[in-house]
Amino acid sequence: MINKIKVVFFNVAKKGFFHLLSANLVLQFAGFSSQFFIAGFLSSTDLGRIKIMQSIIQLMVVVAGIGLNSSVLKLCSEGRGEKDVNSIYFSGLIITFFSTLVFYLVLLEFAFYGAISSDDIINKVMCIFGLAIIPIALNNYHTSYYQALKKIKEIAKIQVTTKIITLIAIVLCTYYFYLFGFIFATLIGFVLTSTYFLLLSKKSFFCGYNNLRSIKALINYAKEHVYYAKYSTFANVSGQFSIVADIIFINYLVEDRSSIGQYAFALTLVLLLDLLLSTIQQISAPYFSSKENDRLAFLSSFKKYQNYLYIIVCLLPIIVFILFSYMVPHLFSGKYSLALQLLPILLLAWCLRALFALKGVAFWGGGFVRVSSLLGVVNMVISIPLLYIGAHNGIFGVAFAKFLATLIAYTTVSVTFYFTYYKSNLDHAN
Numbered sequence: 001m002i003n004k005i006k007v008v009f010f011n012v013a014k015k016g017f018f019h020l021l022s023a024n025l026v027l028q029f030a031g032f033s034s035q036f037f038i039a040g041f042l043s044s045t046d047l048g049r050i051k052i053m054q055s056i057i058q059l060m061v062v063v064a065g066i067g068l069n070s071s072v073l074k075l076c077s078e079g080r081g082e083k084d085v086n087s088i089y090f091s092g093l094i095i096t097f098f099s100t101l102v103f104y105l106v107l108l109e110f111a112f113y114g115a116i117s118s119d120d121i122i123n124k125v126m127c128i129f130g131l132a133i134i135p136i137a138l139n140n141y142h143t144s145y146y147q148a149l150k151k152i153k154e155i156a157k158i159q160v161t162t163k164i165i166t167l168i169a170i171v172l173c174t175y176y177f178y179l180f181g182f183i184f185a186t187l188i189g190f191v192l193t194s195t196y197f198l199l200l201s202k203k204s205f206f207c208g209y210n211n212l213r214s215i216k217a218l219i220n221y222a223k224e225h226v227y228y229a230k231y232s233t234f235a236n237v238s239g240q241f242s243i244v245a246d247i248i249f250i251n252y253l254v255e256d257r258s259s260i261g262q263y264a265f266a267l268t269l270v271l272l273l274d275l276l277l278s279t280i281q282q283i284s285a286p287y288f289s290s291k292e293n294d295r296l297a298f299l300s301s302f303k304k305y306q307n308y309l310y311i312i313v314c315l316l317p318i319i320v321f322i323l324f325s326y327m328v329p330h331l332f333s334g335k336y337s338l339a340l341q342l343l344p345i346l347l348l349a350w351c352l353r354a355l356f357a358l359k360g361v362a363f364w365g366g367g368f369v370r371v372s373s374l375l376g377v378v379n380m381v382i383s384i385p386l387l388y389i390g391a392h393n394g395i396f397g398v399a400f401a402k403f404l405a406t407l408i409a410y411t412t413v414s415v416t417f418y419f420t421y422y423k424s425n426l427d428h429a430n
Contacts, residue, residue, distance in 0.1 A: 051263075
C-alpha cells in the first residue's frame with residue numbers, strides 16, 4: 001500500500017500537480033485575501049458593486065474569447081509538430097485580441113446608455129474596469145496554451161509572481177482610494193500578467209507570425225480553431241453564466257444594495273473551495289484529450305481524478321463552514337452576519353457543481369464537444385426562470401434558486417455522462 005501511494009505521489013508530482021496546486025493556493029489565497037481584506041475597508045454596498053462588475057466582466061470575457069482558449073487547448077495537446085503548434089497559437093491570439101476589443105466597445109455602449117446596471121455608479125465605473133476584458137482573455141488563452149504543452153511550472157511561476165504583486169497593490173490602493181483604488185490596482189494586475197505571458201511566449205509568437213504572413217494561411221488555421229470554438233463558446237458561456245447568473249439577476253432585480261454586498265461576501269467565502277477543483281480540472285484536461293481514442297485508459301484517468309473530487313467535496317466545505325462561522329463574527333463585529341446565514345446554501349450548491357465539473361472536462365477531452373455544449377445550453381435555459389423567480393424574493397430566494405439549478409445541472413450531466421461512456425461500453429461488451 002505504501003509503495004502504491006508513493007507511485008501515485010510521484011506521478012502527480014511529475015505532471016506538475018503540486019506546482020500548479022501551490023500556484024493555485026497562492027492565487028486563491030490572494031484572490032480570497034484581497035476580497036476578505038477589502039470587505040473591512042469598504043461598505044457592503046461597494047462590495048456588492050465590485051462583485052457585480054466582476055461577474056459581468058467574467059461573463060463578457062468568456063463571450064469575447066469566443067471559445068479560443070478551449071480550441072488552443074484541444075489543438076495544441078494533440079501531439080502536432082512545432083510549426084503547427086506555433087501557427088495555432090498565433091492565429092488564436094490575434095483573433096482573441098480583436099474579438100475582445102470589439103466586445104469592450106460594445107460594453108462601453110451599454111454603459112453609456114445605463115443598461116449595465118440599475119446602479120449609476122456601476123455604469124460609470126465600468127467604462128474603465130471593462131478594459132480588463134482584454135488582458136483577462138489573453139491570460140486565459142495563454143494559460144490554456146501552456147496547459148496543452150503540459151508546461152505547468154511556467155503557468156505556476158507567472159501566476160504566483162504577478163498575483164502577489166497584484167494582491168499588495170489591491171489592498172494598499174483600496175485602503176487609500178476605496179472603490180476606485182480597487183479598480184485601478186486590479187486592472188494593472190491583469191495587464192502585468194498578460195505582459196509576462198507575452199514575453200515568455202515571444203518565440204512562439206514570432207515563429208507563428210512568420211508561418212502566417214499571408215491572410216490565407218491565417219484563415220486556414222482560424223478554421224481549425226472555429227471547429228472546436230463554435231461548440232466550446234456555447235459550453236463556456238453557459239458554464240460561466242451558471243456561475244454568475246445569480247449576481248446578474250440580483251444586479252437588476254434586488255433593490256437593497258447592502259444585501260447584495262452580504263451575498264457577495266458569502267460568495268467570497270466560497271471562493272476558497274475552488275482551489276483544488278480548478279487544479280484538478282487544469283491538470284486533467286490535456287490528459288483526457290490525449291486519451292481520446294483509448295476509451296478504457298480515458299475512463300481510468302477520469303475515475304482517478306474524480307476520486308480526488310470526492311475527497312474534496314466530503315471534507316473541504318465542512319472545514320470552510322466551521323472556520324468562517326468562528327472567524328467572521330470576530331473579525332467584522334457582526335457586519336456580515338447575514339452572509340453567514342447564506343453560506344450553507346451556497347456551500348451545498350458548490351458541492352453539487354464540483355461533483356459534475358470534471359465530467360464537463362471529460363466530455364470535451366473525449367471529443368464529445370456537441371454533447372457538452374448542448375448540456376450547457378439546456379442547463380442555462382433551465383436556470384434562468386429559477387433565478388429570475390428567486391431574485392424577486394431577495395437574496396435568500398436567489399441562493400435557494402442557485403442550489404436548485406445546480407442540482408438539476410448535476411442530474412442532467414451525470415445521466416448524460418453515464419449513457420455516453422459507461423452504458424455504451426456495456427452495450428459494446430455485450
